[in-house]
Each structure stands twice: as C-alpha cells, then as structure tokens.
Amino acid sequence: MNPYLQNTFKSIWLNHFNNENPALEFSFVDRLTFVKHKRLPVYYNTGGTNTKGINYKLSNRFLNDYKGKVFIIFDVHGVNNENYTKSSKMGCYKIEQYPGYICDLSNYQSLKHYMANVISRKSRYKFNSYKRNLESKYKIHYKMYLNDITPELYESIFSDFQRLLKKRFLDKKTVNNNLNPDEWTFYKEVTLPMMLNKEAGLFVVYDKDKPIAITLLNFSTSTMFDVIRTFDIDYAKYRLGSVSIMGQIDWCLKNNIKILDFSKGYFEYKKRWGNKPYWFEYHIYYDKESIKAKALAFLYKNFFALKLYLRKKHLTNFIHEINFILNKKKYAE
Structure with missing residues (x-):
C-alpha cells in the first residue's frame, strides 16, 4: 500500500501544511483526499508535492460535488497509468513534470548480478574499487533502521542528517528545498511514526560510530522510495x-x-543506477461545463508546462544558485 495514502503521513502533513484542517473527499476518485486553495475553487491532493509518487483510481460514481471545481493531483507515477482516464463529465490534462528512475530488482539475485547487467564494466570496476578502498581505510559498517530505533538515537541521526545535508549543499553553492525549515520539520516529525509502522527507514553508513552517509526511505509492500539522501x-x-546505493540495493535484494525508486528529478547517479526511467505527471481534472473551471485548468496546465520547459533548459538550477547567493547567511546557520 502506498505510504502517502496512509493516515500517518496524511494526518501529519495536514497539521503542517493545512492548518490542521481536515482533508476533503470527492466522489469522482478513490483513495485520494484533497485540500482547498485559499481563494480559488482549486483542490490539491493531500500530501501535495511532498510525496514521492502516488496512484489513484477514478470512481464509477459521480455526484455533483465536482461541479465548478478544478482538482490537481501532483506526482502521479507514470509507470502504471492505466487507471487515469478521462470521464464524460470531467476534463483532464496530464502534464509531464519530472523524470523518475527505478531500479527494478525483480529479476536479480544479488548486487553483483544487478551491477553486471546495469553498470558498465569500467564503472563496476571503479565502484567496487572505491568501496574496497573505503572499507580498508576506515571502519565502515551499514545499518538500516526500521522500527528498531529509539527516540534518542532517532534525534541524533536526524541532527547528523541535517548537518551533512547542509554541509553538502553549502559546498555545492545551491539550495535544497528539504532544508527549508517547514519542510525539514515535517520530515522529522513524520518519519519516526512511519518507521514504527514499517513505512519508513533510515539507511546509515558509519565510520565506526560516526554517520557519514544517511538516506531517508519510505516503503510500500515491495517498493523502497528514496526520499532524501546525503x-x-x-x-x-x-x-x-x-x-551507499550499493548497500541499499544489496539490502533490498x-x-x-523488488523496486528501489529514486523518485522525481534528474541526477546523474539516478540515470546510472536505474534500469527503468519514467515520468512523474501532474493530472488536472475539471468540470467541463464550468467556464471558470475550464479557464483555471487551462492556466494551470500552461503554468506547469512552462515550469517543465525551464527545468529542461536548466534555468531552475540557475534560479536556485541565485537564491543561494542572496540568502547565503541563512543557509549557513
């Protein structure tokens, strides 16, 4: 079951990003709930852009609760798209937004087997050499924490997590949205209860007792979602x-x-290690008979298309770098 449709994730997200107001249900779709835009008749799926991929299914029953409204569903997995079809009563736009990358492990028995099929011989040699050299020089060990973590250890790891992430992006001279105080507070609060439900984990690489690599992961039944890594x-x-990725693939197997999902956004490591690319989509449903709803849906469609164009031209990276320069002191705190 998708972790972003479970009560733990949704209730804490609503507390952080919807002023503790309850989510709203609509008859046209199963599984999803929504929150309303402050001023417009526009509704977003609970979880917004903080999920790492969701799925849903249109309902066979349509009441009049969709009338005059627009519904935006963020981060729809483009891998299994058969349930996302138009209805006779509602229009639908589907806009690609982010590339995604999956390590499909279902046909592999070991890390060595996977690397032999996905990673080039030259790169395999390099990665194995790096791993041997690291482990020979330092006292390296790997640990996946699930529901076996104490609150005190959790606090310690999350403190190191934030410190290492900040250190890395200060070095890169760009911003990381996860370090936004609102975002970071949310992830810190939601992860421990999800871990206790086996819906999340922290994969840590240690040098003796010092964390040197940390990855926050979420789980469905047979999929591990990469949330934040540093x-x-x-x-x-x-x-x-x-x-660290080698250790995580080994743990999965x-x-x-069956699947390590690197989630949305392009990074070279995702393309190198993944064996199944896909796209995250935004789906916009709207009342076909409402002029206002049709106009709003059209505007949102073009706004998201513009954002994709800017990403493809790498202009968003430039914006992040300018943002870092203007707010360097804040990010260094």
Missing part, C-alpha cells in the same frame, strides 16, 4: 554516494524489496 563530503573521493 553524505559527508569529506569522504567524497571514495564515491560514498554510490557506495536480501529483504524481498
């Missing part, structure tokens, strides 16, 4: 990010996880 840039020459 590593200590002091170990960068060992390609610690790739070493040993624990019957």
Whole structure:
C-alpha cells in the first residue's frame, strides 16, 4: 500500500501544511483526499508535492460535488497509468513534470548480478574499487533502521542528517528545498511514526560510530522510495554516494524489496543506477461545463508546462544558485 495514502503521513502533513484542517473527499476518485486553495475553487491532493509518487483510481460514481471545481493531483507515477482516464463529465490534462528512475530488482539475485547487467564494466570496476578502498581505510559498517530505533538515537541521526545535508549543499553553492525549515520539520516529525509502522527507514553508513552517509526511505509492500539522501563530503573521493546505493540495493535484494525508486528529478547517479526511467505527471481534472473551471485548468496546465520547459533548459538550477547567493547567511546557520 502506498505510504502517502496512509493516515500517518496524511494526518501529519495536514497539521503542517493545512492548518490542521481536515482533508476533503470527492466522489469522482478513490483513495485520494484533497485540500482547498485559499481563494480559488482549486483542490490539491493531500500530501501535495511532498510525496514521492502516488496512484489513484477514478470512481464509477459521480455526484455533483465536482461541479465548478478544478482538482490537481501532483506526482502521479507514470509507470502504471492505466487507471487515469478521462470521464464524460470531467476534463483532464496530464502534464509531464519530472523524470523518475527505478531500479527494478525483480529479476536479480544479488548486487553483483544487478551491477553486471546495469553498470558498465569500467564503472563496476571503479565502484567496487572505491568501496574496497573505503572499507580498508576506515571502519565502515551499514545499518538500516526500521522500527528498531529509539527516540534518542532517532534525534541524533536526524541532527547528523541535517548537518551533512547542509554541509553538502553549502559546498555545492545551491539550495535544497528539504532544508527549508517547514519542510525539514515535517520530515522529522513524520518519519519516526512511519518507521514504527514499517513505512519508513533510515539507511546509515558509519565510520565506526560516526554517520557519514544517511538516506531517508519510505516503503510500500515491495517498493523502497528514496526520499532524501546525503553524505559527508569529506569522504567524497571514495564515491560514498554510490557506495551507499550499493548497500541499499544489496539490502533490498536480501529483504524481498523488488523496486528501489529514486523518485522525481534528474541526477546523474539516478540515470546510472536505474534500469527503468519514467515520468512523474501532474493530472488536472475539471468540470467541463464550468467556464471558470475550464479557464483555471487551462492556466494551470500552461503554468506547469512552462515550469517543465525551464527545468529542461536548466534555468531552475540557475534560479536556485541565485537564491543561494542572496540568502547565503541563512543557509549557513
């Protein structure tokens, strides 16, 4: 079951981003709930852009509760798209927004087997060499925390997590949205109860007792979602990010996880390690008989299309870099 449709994630998200107001249900769709725009007759799925991919199914029953409204469903997985069809009463736009990358592990028995089929021989040699050198020079060990973590250890790891993430992006001289105080507070609050429900985990690479790479992960039955990852840039020459991914793929294969989903956004490591690319889509449903709803849906469609164009031209990266320059002191705190 998708973790972003479960009560733990949704209730804490509503507390943080919807002023503790309850979510709204509508008859045209199963599984999803919505929150309303402050001024417009526009409704967004609960979880907004803080999920790492959702799915839904249109209902066979249509009441009049959709009349005059627009519904925006963020981050729809483009892998299984058969349930997302237009109805006779509602129009629908589907706009690609972010590339996504999956490690489909279902046909592999080991990390070595996966790498032999997905990673080039030259890169395999390099990654294995980096891993051996790291483990020979330092006292490296790997740990996946699920529901076996104490609140005190959780606080300690999350403190290191924030410190390492901030350190890395200060070095990159760009912003990371996850470090926004509202975002970070949300992830810190939601992750522990999700871990206790086995819907989340923290994968940590240690040098002795010091965390040097941390990845926040969410789980469905057979999928592991990459939420936030970082590593200590002091170990960068060992390609610690790739070493951490190797450890996570190995863990997945040993624990019957069939898919490691790197989620939305392009990074070179995702393309290199993934074996199944796809697209995240935004779906916009609207009342066909409402002029206002049709106009709003059309405006949103074009706004999201513009955002995709800017990403493809790498202009959003430039905006993030300018934002970092203008707010450097804040990000260094």
